[in-house]
Amino acid sequence: MNKPSRLRIVCINVVTWTIVLLVSFPLIWMLLTAVKPQSELFRIPPTFLPQRITFEHYARLLSDTPFLTYFGNSIVLATATTILVIAVGTLGAYSLVRFRYRGREQLATLVLFTYLLPSVVLIIPLYLLMVKLGIANTLFSLVLAYTTFSLPYALWLLRSFMAEIPEDLESAALVDGASRLGAFWDVIVPQALPGIISTALFTFILAWNEYLYALVLVNSDSSRPLTTGVMNMLITSFNIEWSLLMAASVMMSIPLIVIFAFLQSYLTSGFGVGGVKG
Protein backbone atom coordinates (compact mmCIF):
# COMPACT_ATOMS: atom_id res chain seq x y z
CA MET A 1 0.00 0.00 0.00
CA ASN A 2 1.47 3.39 -0.92
CA LYS A 3 1.65 6.42 1.31
CA PRO A 4 -1.10 8.74 0.02
CA SER A 5 -3.72 6.03 0.14
CA ARG A 6 -2.81 5.20 3.73
CA LEU A 7 -3.17 8.87 4.57
CA ARG A 8 -6.52 8.81 2.82
CA ILE A 9 -7.72 5.89 4.92
CA VAL A 10 -6.71 7.65 8.14
CA CYS A 11 -8.49 10.81 7.04
CA ILE A 12 -11.68 8.97 6.16
CA ASN A 13 -11.61 7.15 9.48
CA VAL A 14 -11.12 10.34 11.47
CA VAL A 15 -13.81 12.24 9.58
CA THR A 16 -16.32 9.39 9.75
CA TRP A 17 -15.83 8.69 13.43
CA THR A 18 -15.97 12.38 14.31
CA ILE A 19 -19.37 12.66 12.62
CA VAL A 20 -20.59 9.39 14.12
CA LEU A 21 -19.67 10.60 17.61
CA LEU A 22 -21.31 13.98 17.00
CA VAL A 23 -24.48 12.22 15.89
CA SER A 24 -24.50 9.98 18.93
CA PHE A 25 -23.47 12.77 21.32
CA PRO A 26 -27.02 13.56 22.54
CA LEU A 27 -27.52 9.91 23.42
CA ILE A 28 -24.14 9.65 25.13
CA TRP A 29 -25.03 12.84 27.01
CA MET A 30 -28.30 11.22 28.09
CA LEU A 31 -26.43 8.21 29.53
CA LEU A 32 -23.93 10.45 31.34
CA THR A 33 -26.54 12.86 32.73
CA ALA A 34 -28.58 9.98 34.11
CA VAL A 35 -25.76 8.89 36.43
CA LYS A 36 -24.65 12.35 37.62
CA PRO A 37 -25.80 13.65 41.01
CA GLN A 38 -28.40 16.39 40.63
CA SER A 39 -25.99 19.02 42.01
CA GLU A 40 -23.41 18.26 39.34
CA LEU A 41 -25.83 19.19 36.53
CA PHE A 42 -25.77 22.85 37.47
CA ARG A 43 -21.99 23.14 37.56
CA ILE A 44 -20.50 25.86 35.35
CA PRO A 45 -18.65 24.83 33.26
CA PRO A 46 -20.46 21.46 33.04
CA THR A 47 -18.48 18.29 33.68
CA PHE A 48 -18.32 15.85 30.79
CA LEU A 49 -17.72 12.62 32.69
CA PRO A 50 -19.55 12.34 36.01
CA GLN A 51 -17.27 13.04 38.98
CA ARG A 52 -19.35 10.67 41.05
CA ILE A 53 -21.51 7.96 39.53
CA THR A 54 -24.88 7.51 41.15
CA PHE A 55 -27.86 5.30 40.41
CA GLU A 56 -30.18 7.19 42.76
CA HIS A 57 -32.20 8.58 39.84
CA TYR A 58 -32.95 5.09 38.58
CA ALA A 59 -33.93 4.04 42.08
CA ARG A 60 -36.17 7.07 42.53
CA LEU A 61 -37.71 6.50 39.12
CA LEU A 62 -38.77 3.01 40.10
CA SER A 63 -39.92 3.78 43.64
CA ASP A 64 -41.24 7.36 43.63
CA THR A 65 -42.89 7.69 40.21
CA PRO A 66 -45.52 5.73 38.28
CA PHE A 67 -42.77 4.79 35.82
CA LEU A 68 -43.16 1.03 36.33
CA THR A 69 -46.90 1.24 35.65
CA TYR A 70 -46.22 3.09 32.40
CA PHE A 71 -43.52 0.58 31.51
CA GLY A 72 -45.87 -2.33 32.12
CA ASN A 73 -48.59 -0.64 30.08
CA SER A 74 -46.20 -0.12 27.20
CA ILE A 75 -45.09 -3.76 27.30
CA VAL A 76 -48.71 -4.98 27.23
CA LEU A 77 -49.68 -2.47 24.58
CA ALA A 78 -46.77 -3.12 22.21
CA THR A 79 -46.97 -6.89 22.64
CA ALA A 80 -50.72 -7.05 22.09
CA THR A 81 -50.49 -4.81 19.03
CA THR A 82 -47.67 -6.92 17.60
CA ILE A 83 -49.47 -10.23 18.12
CA LEU A 84 -52.73 -8.94 16.62
CA VAL A 85 -51.04 -7.30 13.66
CA ILE A 86 -48.75 -10.23 12.89
CA ALA A 87 -51.58 -12.78 13.08
CA VAL A 88 -53.94 -10.79 10.88
CA GLY A 89 -51.15 -9.49 8.66
CA THR A 90 -49.54 -12.85 7.92
CA LEU A 91 -52.80 -14.39 6.77
CA GLY A 92 -53.72 -11.28 4.81
CA ALA A 93 -50.34 -10.97 3.14
CA TYR A 94 -50.45 -14.66 2.15
CA SER A 95 -53.81 -14.04 0.57
CA LEU A 96 -52.57 -10.97 -1.29
CA VAL A 97 -49.53 -12.80 -2.65
CA ARG A 98 -50.88 -16.25 -3.53
CA PHE A 99 -54.57 -16.02 -4.31
CA ARG A 100 -56.38 -14.55 -7.26
CA TYR A 101 -59.66 -12.72 -6.77
CA ARG A 102 -61.30 -9.54 -7.96
CA GLY A 103 -60.07 -6.40 -6.30
CA ARG A 104 -56.79 -7.87 -5.08
CA GLU A 105 -54.57 -5.27 -6.74
CA GLN A 106 -56.82 -2.41 -5.62
CA LEU A 107 -56.63 -3.79 -2.10
CA ALA A 108 -52.84 -3.82 -2.21
CA THR A 109 -52.81 -0.20 -3.36
CA LEU A 110 -55.30 0.72 -0.63
CA VAL A 111 -52.95 -0.83 1.93
CA LEU A 112 -50.07 1.29 0.71
CA PHE A 113 -52.29 4.37 0.66
CA THR A 114 -53.41 3.90 4.25
CA TYR A 115 -49.80 3.34 5.26
CA LEU A 116 -49.05 6.91 4.15
CA LEU A 117 -52.22 8.46 5.59
CA PRO A 118 -51.71 11.04 8.37
CA SER A 119 -52.91 10.00 11.82
CA VAL A 120 -54.47 13.40 12.50
CA VAL A 121 -57.14 12.71 9.87
CA LEU A 122 -58.25 9.52 11.62
CA ILE A 123 -57.81 10.66 15.18
CA ILE A 124 -60.95 12.78 15.58
CA PRO A 125 -63.39 10.11 14.35
CA LEU A 126 -61.47 7.42 16.26
CA TYR A 127 -61.72 9.48 19.44
CA LEU A 128 -65.47 9.86 18.94
CA LEU A 129 -65.77 6.14 18.17
CA MET A 130 -63.89 5.07 21.30
CA VAL A 131 -65.98 7.41 23.45
CA LYS A 132 -69.19 6.04 21.91
CA LEU A 133 -68.08 2.44 22.46
CA GLY A 134 -67.13 3.31 26.03
CA ILE A 135 -63.58 2.05 25.66
CA ALA A 136 -61.75 5.39 25.73
CA ASN A 137 -59.03 5.45 28.38
CA THR A 138 -58.24 1.76 28.01
CA LEU A 139 -55.19 0.01 26.59
CA PHE A 140 -57.55 -1.88 24.30
CA SER A 141 -58.59 1.34 22.57
CA LEU A 142 -54.91 2.06 21.94
CA VAL A 143 -54.32 -1.42 20.50
CA LEU A 144 -57.19 -0.78 18.07
CA ALA A 145 -55.90 2.69 17.23
CA TYR A 146 -52.36 1.38 16.68
CA THR A 147 -53.56 -1.07 14.05
CA THR A 148 -54.36 1.97 11.86
CA PHE A 149 -50.69 2.49 11.12
CA SER A 150 -49.13 -0.87 12.02
CA LEU A 151 -51.47 -3.16 10.07
CA PRO A 152 -50.96 -1.46 6.68
CA TYR A 153 -47.26 -1.38 7.41
CA ALA A 154 -47.09 -5.05 8.42
CA LEU A 155 -49.25 -6.16 5.49
CA TRP A 156 -47.00 -4.33 3.08
CA LEU A 157 -43.78 -5.62 4.58
CA LEU A 158 -45.01 -9.22 4.85
CA ARG A 159 -46.38 -9.12 1.33
CA SER A 160 -42.94 -8.12 0.02
CA PHE A 161 -41.24 -10.85 2.05
CA MET A 162 -43.69 -13.54 0.93
CA ALA A 163 -43.50 -12.54 -2.70
CA GLU A 164 -39.85 -13.59 -2.61
CA ILE A 165 -40.66 -17.18 -1.64
CA PRO A 166 -40.59 -19.34 -4.80
CA GLU A 167 -44.02 -20.73 -5.66
CA ASP A 168 -42.42 -24.08 -6.53
CA LEU A 169 -41.87 -24.92 -2.86
CA GLU A 170 -45.54 -24.54 -2.14
CA SER A 171 -46.61 -26.40 -5.29
CA ALA A 172 -44.41 -29.32 -4.32
CA ALA A 173 -46.17 -29.57 -0.96
CA LEU A 174 -49.56 -29.37 -2.67
CA VAL A 175 -48.58 -32.12 -5.12
CA ASP A 176 -47.58 -34.23 -2.13
CA GLY A 177 -51.13 -33.93 -0.89
CA ALA A 178 -50.88 -31.06 1.58
CA SER A 179 -53.90 -28.80 1.93
CA ARG A 180 -53.57 -25.14 1.07
CA LEU A 181 -53.48 -24.14 4.72
CA GLY A 182 -51.18 -27.07 5.49
CA ALA A 183 -48.76 -25.79 2.87
CA PHE A 184 -49.08 -22.31 4.35
CA TRP A 185 -48.15 -23.56 7.78
CA ASP A 186 -45.40 -25.98 6.70
CA VAL A 187 -43.82 -24.06 3.84
CA ILE A 188 -44.71 -20.36 3.83
CA VAL A 189 -44.46 -19.63 7.54
CA PRO A 190 -40.99 -21.20 8.00
CA GLN A 191 -39.74 -19.59 4.79
CA ALA A 192 -41.15 -16.21 5.74
CA LEU A 193 -40.03 -16.45 9.37
CA PRO A 194 -37.14 -13.97 9.11
CA GLY A 195 -39.55 -11.56 7.44
CA ILE A 196 -42.18 -12.17 10.11
CA ILE A 197 -39.64 -11.55 12.88
CA SER A 198 -38.46 -8.40 11.17
CA THR A 199 -42.04 -7.15 10.78
CA ALA A 200 -42.84 -8.02 14.38
CA LEU A 201 -39.83 -6.04 15.61
CA PHE A 202 -40.80 -3.00 13.55
CA THR A 203 -44.40 -3.21 14.75
CA PHE A 204 -43.26 -3.48 18.35
CA ILE A 205 -41.01 -0.43 17.99
CA LEU A 206 -43.75 1.59 16.26
CA ALA A 207 -46.22 0.76 19.03
CA TRP A 208 -43.64 1.34 21.77
CA ASN A 209 -42.82 4.82 20.42
CA GLU A 210 -46.31 6.01 19.50
CA TYR A 211 -47.36 9.30 21.08
CA LEU A 212 -50.31 11.06 19.42
CA TYR A 213 -53.02 8.42 19.89
CA ALA A 214 -51.90 7.85 23.46
CA LEU A 215 -52.15 11.60 24.08
CA VAL A 216 -55.68 11.85 22.75
CA LEU A 217 -57.25 8.55 23.76
CA VAL A 218 -55.87 7.98 27.27
CA ASN A 219 -55.74 10.41 30.14
CA SER A 220 -55.57 8.28 33.26
CA ASP A 221 -52.28 7.24 34.84
CA SER A 222 -53.40 3.62 35.16
CA SER A 223 -53.47 3.06 31.40
CA ARG A 224 -50.93 5.60 30.18
CA PRO A 225 -48.03 4.16 28.19
CA LEU A 226 -44.43 5.37 28.59
CA THR A 227 -44.45 8.06 25.90
CA THR A 228 -47.24 10.17 27.35
CA GLY A 229 -46.45 9.05 30.89
CA VAL A 230 -42.88 10.32 30.85
CA MET A 231 -43.92 13.57 29.16
CA ASN A 232 -46.50 13.93 31.89
CA MET A 233 -43.75 13.61 34.50
CA LEU A 234 -42.02 16.54 32.79
CA ILE A 235 -45.13 18.71 32.61
CA THR A 236 -46.43 18.09 36.13
CA SER A 237 -43.12 18.50 37.99
CA PHE A 238 -42.47 21.85 39.72
CA ASN A 239 -38.78 21.96 38.98
CA ILE A 240 -37.58 19.82 36.11
CA GLU A 241 -35.23 17.09 37.28
CA TRP A 242 -33.22 16.45 34.19
CA SER A 243 -31.24 13.52 35.56
CA LEU A 244 -34.48 11.77 36.47
CA LEU A 245 -35.87 12.40 32.99
CA MET A 246 -32.64 11.17 31.39
CA ALA A 247 -32.82 8.01 33.50
CA ALA A 248 -36.41 7.56 32.30
CA SER A 249 -35.26 8.06 28.71
CA VAL A 250 -32.56 5.43 29.10
CA MET A 251 -35.00 2.94 30.64
CA MET A 252 -37.49 3.68 27.89
CA SER A 253 -34.88 2.83 25.26
CA ILE A 254 -33.96 -0.53 26.78
CA PRO A 255 -36.11 -2.66 24.44
CA LEU A 256 -34.54 -0.87 21.48
CA ILE A 257 -31.05 -1.40 22.82
CA VAL A 258 -31.82 -5.10 23.23
CA ILE A 259 -33.18 -5.32 19.69
CA PHE A 260 -30.19 -3.41 18.37
CA ALA A 261 -27.69 -5.58 20.19
CA PHE A 262 -29.09 -8.95 19.16
CA LEU A 263 -31.46 -8.59 16.24
CA GLN A 264 -30.14 -5.74 14.16
CA SER A 265 -29.88 -7.74 10.95
CA TYR A 266 -33.66 -8.19 11.03
CA LEU A 267 -34.12 -4.44 11.19
CA THR A 268 -31.94 -3.75 8.18
CA SER A 269 -33.56 -6.52 6.13
CA GLY A 270 -36.98 -5.06 6.93
CA PHE A 271 -35.74 -1.75 5.63
CA GLY A 272 -34.56 -3.17 2.31
CA VAL A 273 -37.82 -4.89 1.58
CA GLY A 274 -40.50 -2.68 3.00
CA GLY A 275 -39.12 0.72 3.72
CA VAL A 276 -37.79 1.65 0.37
CA LYS A 277 -38.47 -0.91 -2.28
CA GLY A 278 -41.94 -1.64 -0.97
Add this chain to the structure above:
Amino acid sequence: MTGISIFAGPGRTLDGRYAILGLILIAPAITIFMAVIVYPLVSAIYLSLFSIYTPTLQGRFVGLGNYAVILTSPRFWNALYNTLIWTVGTLTLQVLIGVGMALLLNQTILFRSLARSLVLFPYFISTVVAVLVWQWVFNDLYGVLNHTMLRLGIIDRPVDWLGQMPNAMLSIVFVGAWKYFPFVVIAVLARLQTIPEALYEAATIDGAGPVSRFFDITLPQLRDVLAVVILLRTIWDFKEFDLIYLLTGGGPLNATQTLPLLVYQEAFGLNQMGMAATFAVAMMLAMLVFISIYLAHRAREVAAS
Protein backbone atom coordinates in the same frame (compact mmCIF):
# COMPACT_ATOMS: atom_id res chain seq x y z
CA MET B 1 -42.86 -26.12 -13.96
CA THR B 2 -46.01 -28.21 -13.81
CA GLY B 3 -46.60 -26.87 -10.32
CA ILE B 4 -47.57 -23.48 -11.71
CA SER B 5 -50.76 -24.97 -13.13
CA ILE B 6 -52.05 -25.49 -9.61
CA PHE B 7 -52.01 -21.77 -9.06
CA ALA B 8 -53.50 -20.87 -12.39
CA GLY B 9 -56.11 -23.53 -11.63
CA PRO B 10 -56.70 -26.50 -13.91
CA GLY B 11 -60.44 -26.18 -13.50
CA ARG B 12 -62.73 -23.31 -12.63
CA THR B 13 -64.09 -24.93 -9.49
CA LEU B 14 -60.68 -25.36 -7.87
CA ASP B 15 -59.72 -21.82 -8.76
CA GLY B 16 -63.00 -20.57 -7.37
CA ARG B 17 -62.53 -22.50 -4.18
CA TYR B 18 -59.06 -21.03 -3.75
CA ALA B 19 -60.42 -17.56 -4.37
CA ILE B 20 -62.89 -18.07 -1.53
CA LEU B 21 -60.12 -19.28 0.77
CA GLY B 22 -58.10 -16.24 -0.24
CA LEU B 23 -60.98 -13.96 0.73
CA ILE B 24 -61.44 -15.74 4.06
CA LEU B 25 -57.75 -15.22 4.85
CA ILE B 26 -57.87 -11.51 4.13
CA ALA B 27 -61.26 -11.02 5.84
CA PRO B 28 -59.87 -10.18 9.32
CA ALA B 29 -57.54 -7.59 7.81
CA ILE B 30 -60.39 -6.05 5.79
CA THR B 31 -62.68 -5.98 8.84
CA ILE B 32 -60.08 -4.06 10.86
CA PHE B 33 -59.41 -1.77 7.91
CA MET B 34 -63.08 -0.94 7.61
CA ALA B 35 -63.47 -0.28 11.33
CA VAL B 36 -60.37 1.75 12.11
CA ILE B 37 -59.37 3.31 8.78
CA VAL B 38 -62.14 3.48 6.16
CA TYR B 39 -64.94 4.35 8.57
CA PRO B 40 -62.94 7.09 10.35
CA LEU B 41 -61.75 8.44 7.00
CA VAL B 42 -65.29 8.78 5.65
CA SER B 43 -66.40 10.03 9.04
CA ALA B 44 -63.71 12.74 9.00
CA ILE B 45 -64.97 14.02 5.68
CA TYR B 46 -68.55 13.95 7.02
CA LEU B 47 -67.55 15.77 10.23
CA SER B 48 -65.83 18.45 8.18
CA LEU B 49 -69.30 19.58 7.06
CA PHE B 50 -70.39 20.30 10.63
CA SER B 51 -69.66 22.75 13.37
CA ILE B 52 -69.16 20.66 16.50
CA TYR B 53 -68.35 21.70 20.05
CA THR B 54 -66.06 18.98 21.43
CA PRO B 55 -67.20 18.66 25.09
CA THR B 56 -70.88 18.32 24.24
CA LEU B 57 -70.44 16.85 20.75
CA GLN B 58 -73.42 18.94 19.64
CA GLY B 59 -73.21 19.52 15.91
CA ARG B 60 -74.74 21.88 13.41
CA PHE B 61 -74.59 21.24 9.66
CA VAL B 62 -72.67 23.99 7.88
CA GLY B 63 -72.08 22.36 4.50
CA LEU B 64 -68.93 23.62 2.86
CA GLY B 65 -68.86 26.54 5.27
CA ASN B 66 -65.77 25.28 7.06
CA TYR B 67 -63.93 25.01 3.76
CA ALA B 68 -64.89 28.59 2.93
CA VAL B 69 -63.44 29.62 6.30
CA ILE B 70 -60.13 27.97 5.41
CA LEU B 71 -59.70 30.20 2.36
CA THR B 72 -59.54 33.28 4.54
CA SER B 73 -58.14 31.71 7.73
CA PRO B 74 -54.71 33.18 8.49
CA ARG B 75 -54.07 30.33 10.94
CA PHE B 76 -54.47 27.74 8.21
CA TRP B 77 -52.19 29.51 5.74
CA ASN B 78 -49.66 30.19 8.46
CA ALA B 79 -49.65 26.49 9.37
CA LEU B 80 -49.37 25.46 5.73
CA TYR B 81 -46.47 27.88 5.26
CA ASN B 82 -44.73 26.51 8.39
CA THR B 83 -45.32 22.96 7.23
CA LEU B 84 -43.65 23.72 3.91
CA ILE B 85 -40.66 25.47 5.55
CA TRP B 86 -40.23 22.63 8.02
CA THR B 87 -40.60 19.91 5.36
CA VAL B 88 -38.26 21.46 2.80
CA GLY B 89 -35.70 22.43 5.45
CA THR B 90 -35.50 19.17 7.34
CA LEU B 91 -35.76 17.04 4.19
CA THR B 92 -32.88 18.86 2.51
CA LEU B 93 -30.67 18.35 5.56
CA GLN B 94 -31.72 14.70 5.87
CA VAL B 95 -30.79 13.98 2.27
CA LEU B 96 -27.48 15.85 2.31
CA ILE B 97 -26.31 14.39 5.63
CA GLY B 98 -27.76 10.99 4.78
CA VAL B 99 -26.01 10.66 1.43
CA GLY B 100 -22.73 12.01 2.85
CA MET B 101 -22.86 9.62 5.78
CA ALA B 102 -23.71 6.68 3.53
CA LEU B 103 -20.73 7.45 1.29
CA LEU B 104 -18.44 7.55 4.32
CA LEU B 105 -19.84 4.36 5.84
CA ASN B 106 -19.37 2.63 2.50
CA GLN B 107 -15.59 3.10 2.86
CA THR B 108 -13.28 0.82 4.79
CA ILE B 109 -13.37 2.19 8.31
CA LEU B 110 -12.56 0.73 11.69
CA PHE B 111 -15.48 -0.84 13.57
CA ARG B 112 -17.78 -0.17 10.65
CA SER B 113 -20.75 -2.10 12.02
CA LEU B 114 -20.53 -0.26 15.34
CA ALA B 115 -20.42 3.07 13.51
CA ARG B 116 -23.45 2.00 11.50
CA SER B 117 -25.43 1.02 14.60
CA LEU B 118 -24.64 4.31 16.29
CA VAL B 119 -25.79 6.25 13.25
CA LEU B 120 -29.06 4.30 12.97
CA PHE B 121 -29.99 4.68 16.61
CA PRO B 122 -31.70 8.12 16.48
CA TYR B 123 -34.14 6.79 13.91
CA PHE B 124 -35.40 4.02 16.17
CA ILE B 125 -35.60 5.75 19.55
CA SER B 126 -38.89 7.22 20.65
CA THR B 127 -39.49 10.84 19.67
CA VAL B 128 -40.21 11.46 23.34
CA VAL B 129 -36.68 10.37 24.24
CA ALA B 130 -35.19 12.40 21.41
CA VAL B 131 -37.08 15.50 22.49
CA LEU B 132 -36.20 15.16 26.18
CA VAL B 133 -32.52 14.75 25.34
CA TRP B 134 -32.50 17.71 22.96
CA GLN B 135 -34.40 19.93 25.37
CA TRP B 136 -31.69 19.22 27.90
CA VAL B 137 -28.97 19.94 25.32
CA PHE B 138 -30.78 23.15 24.28
CA ASN B 139 -31.45 24.25 27.89
CA ASP B 140 -30.67 27.97 28.05
CA LEU B 141 -28.98 28.05 31.46
CA TYR B 142 -27.35 24.66 31.88
CA GLY B 143 -27.49 23.21 28.38
CA VAL B 144 -24.30 21.83 26.93
CA LEU B 145 -24.87 23.53 23.56
CA ASN B 146 -24.88 27.06 24.96
CA HIS B 147 -21.84 26.27 27.10
CA THR B 148 -19.85 24.87 24.22
CA MET B 149 -20.73 27.77 21.94
CA LEU B 150 -19.90 30.33 24.64
CA ARG B 151 -16.60 28.58 25.25
CA LEU B 152 -15.76 28.58 21.55
CA GLY B 153 -16.72 32.24 21.34
CA ILE B 154 -19.42 31.71 18.70
CA ILE B 155 -22.00 33.44 20.91
CA ASP B 156 -21.43 35.88 23.74
CA ARG B 157 -24.52 35.18 25.81
CA PRO B 158 -26.80 32.12 26.17
CA VAL B 159 -29.23 31.67 23.30
CA ASP B 160 -32.90 30.73 23.67
CA TRP B 161 -33.06 27.88 21.15
CA LEU B 162 -36.73 26.99 21.33
CA GLY B 163 -38.53 30.09 22.58
CA GLN B 164 -37.81 32.66 19.88
CA MET B 165 -37.73 32.89 16.11
CA PRO B 166 -36.02 31.99 13.88
CA ASN B 167 -34.22 29.74 16.39
CA ALA B 168 -37.28 27.61 17.12
CA MET B 169 -37.83 26.74 13.46
CA LEU B 170 -34.10 26.11 12.92
CA SER B 171 -34.03 23.89 16.00
CA ILE B 172 -36.93 21.67 14.96
CA VAL B 173 -35.54 21.44 11.42
CA PHE B 174 -32.19 20.40 12.83
CA VAL B 175 -33.55 17.89 15.35
CA GLY B 176 -35.79 16.48 12.61
CA ALA B 177 -32.75 16.01 10.41
CA TRP B 178 -30.89 14.31 13.26
CA LYS B 179 -33.79 11.96 13.96
CA TYR B 180 -34.62 10.99 10.37
CA PHE B 181 -31.40 11.14 8.31
CA PRO B 182 -30.58 7.50 9.21
CA PHE B 183 -33.47 6.45 6.97
CA VAL B 184 -31.62 8.00 4.03
CA VAL B 185 -28.37 6.37 5.16
CA ILE B 186 -29.85 2.87 5.24
CA ALA B 187 -31.53 3.19 1.86
CA VAL B 188 -28.54 4.77 0.12
CA LEU B 189 -25.98 2.46 1.74
CA ALA B 190 -27.89 -0.61 0.57
CA ARG B 191 -27.91 0.77 -2.97
CA LEU B 192 -24.23 1.81 -2.91
CA GLN B 193 -23.22 -1.75 -2.12
CA THR B 194 -24.80 -2.98 -5.35
CA ILE B 195 -22.99 -0.56 -7.69
CA PRO B 196 -20.51 -2.70 -9.66
CA GLU B 197 -16.89 -1.94 -8.76
CA ALA B 198 -16.00 -2.31 -12.45
CA LEU B 199 -17.75 0.98 -13.23
CA TYR B 200 -15.39 2.83 -10.90
CA GLU B 201 -12.32 0.98 -12.18
CA ALA B 202 -13.17 1.84 -15.77
CA ALA B 203 -13.68 5.50 -14.84
CA THR B 204 -10.40 5.62 -12.92
CA ILE B 205 -8.54 4.21 -15.93
CA ASP B 206 -10.19 6.93 -18.03
CA GLY B 207 -8.68 9.44 -15.61
CA ALA B 208 -11.79 10.43 -13.65
CA GLY B 209 -11.12 11.94 -10.21
CA PRO B 210 -13.20 11.21 -7.10
CA VAL B 211 -15.51 14.18 -7.73
CA SER B 212 -16.33 13.28 -11.30
CA ARG B 213 -16.68 9.62 -10.33
CA PHE B 214 -19.33 10.71 -7.79
CA PHE B 215 -21.27 12.82 -10.26
CA ASP B 216 -20.89 10.51 -13.27
CA ILE B 217 -21.36 7.12 -11.64
CA THR B 218 -22.60 7.22 -8.03
CA LEU B 219 -25.26 9.89 -8.35
CA PRO B 220 -26.96 8.47 -11.49
CA GLN B 221 -26.98 5.03 -9.84
CA LEU B 222 -28.59 6.51 -6.73
CA ARG B 223 -31.22 8.44 -8.65
CA ASP B 224 -34.04 5.91 -8.32
CA VAL B 225 -33.51 5.16 -4.65
CA LEU B 226 -33.23 8.88 -3.87
CA ALA B 227 -36.49 9.59 -5.69
CA VAL B 228 -38.33 7.05 -3.52
CA VAL B 229 -36.61 8.17 -0.33
CA ILE B 230 -37.43 11.83 -0.98
CA LEU B 231 -41.07 11.05 -1.77
CA LEU B 232 -41.55 8.94 1.34
CA ARG B 233 -39.76 11.38 3.59
CA THR B 234 -41.75 14.30 2.15
CA ILE B 235 -44.96 12.51 3.07
CA TRP B 236 -43.73 11.58 6.55
CA ASP B 237 -42.20 14.97 7.35
CA PHE B 238 -45.34 16.71 6.14
CA LYS B 239 -47.47 14.84 8.67
CA GLU B 240 -44.96 14.91 11.54
CA PHE B 241 -46.66 15.74 14.83
CA ASP B 242 -44.74 14.38 17.83
CA LEU B 243 -41.39 16.02 17.30
CA ILE B 244 -42.68 19.54 16.71
CA TYR B 245 -45.46 19.37 19.27
CA LEU B 246 -43.10 18.16 21.97
CA LEU B 247 -40.19 20.48 21.17
CA THR B 248 -41.98 23.80 20.70
CA GLY B 249 -45.70 23.07 20.98
CA GLY B 250 -46.06 25.16 17.83
CA GLY B 251 -44.66 28.26 19.51
CA PRO B 252 -43.47 30.89 19.91
CA LEU B 253 -46.77 32.50 18.88
CA ASN B 254 -47.64 29.76 16.38
CA ALA B 255 -44.41 30.39 14.47
CA THR B 256 -43.70 26.65 14.30
CA GLN B 257 -47.31 25.48 14.22
CA THR B 258 -47.60 23.03 11.34
CA LEU B 259 -50.83 21.55 9.95
CA PRO B 260 -50.98 18.47 12.20
CA LEU B 261 -50.52 20.71 15.25
CA LEU B 262 -53.23 23.03 13.99
CA VAL B 263 -55.65 20.10 13.70
CA TYR B 264 -54.84 18.95 17.21
CA GLN B 265 -55.18 22.45 18.68
CA GLU B 266 -58.50 23.05 16.91
CA ALA B 267 -60.00 19.74 18.02
CA PHE B 268 -58.72 19.39 21.58
CA GLY B 269 -57.57 22.87 22.53
CA LEU B 270 -60.24 25.09 20.97
CA ASN B 271 -62.83 22.29 21.01
CA GLN B 272 -63.95 22.80 17.42
CA MET B 273 -64.06 19.26 16.04
CA GLY B 274 -65.80 20.07 12.79
CA MET B 275 -63.33 22.76 11.86
CA ALA B 276 -60.46 20.50 12.94
CA ALA B 277 -61.75 17.74 10.64
CA THR B 278 -61.86 20.29 7.82
CA PHE B 279 -58.23 21.26 8.45
CA ALA B 280 -57.31 17.57 8.52
CA VAL B 281 -59.09 16.83 5.25
CA ALA B 282 -57.50 19.87 3.60
CA MET B 283 -54.10 18.68 4.80
CA MET B 284 -54.78 15.22 3.42
CA LEU B 285 -55.73 16.71 0.06
CA ALA B 286 -52.39 18.54 -0.04
CA MET B 287 -50.61 15.28 0.79
CA LEU B 288 -52.54 13.38 -1.89
CA VAL B 289 -50.32 15.07 -4.47
CA PHE B 290 -47.22 13.37 -3.09
CA ILE B 291 -49.02 10.14 -2.27
CA SER B 292 -50.32 9.84 -5.85
CA ILE B 293 -46.86 10.49 -7.27
CA TYR B 294 -45.50 7.76 -5.04
CA LEU B 295 -48.27 5.29 -5.92
CA ALA B 296 -47.82 6.03 -9.64
CA HIS B 297 -44.07 5.57 -9.29
CA ARG B 298 -44.64 2.18 -7.66
CA ALA B 299 -47.14 1.11 -10.29
CA ARG B 300 -44.55 1.92 -12.98
CA GLU B 301 -41.91 -0.05 -11.12
CA VAL B 302 -44.18 -3.06 -10.70
CA ALA B 303 -45.07 -2.94 -14.38
CA ALA B 304 -41.39 -2.78 -15.31
CA SER B 305 -40.37 -5.80 -13.24
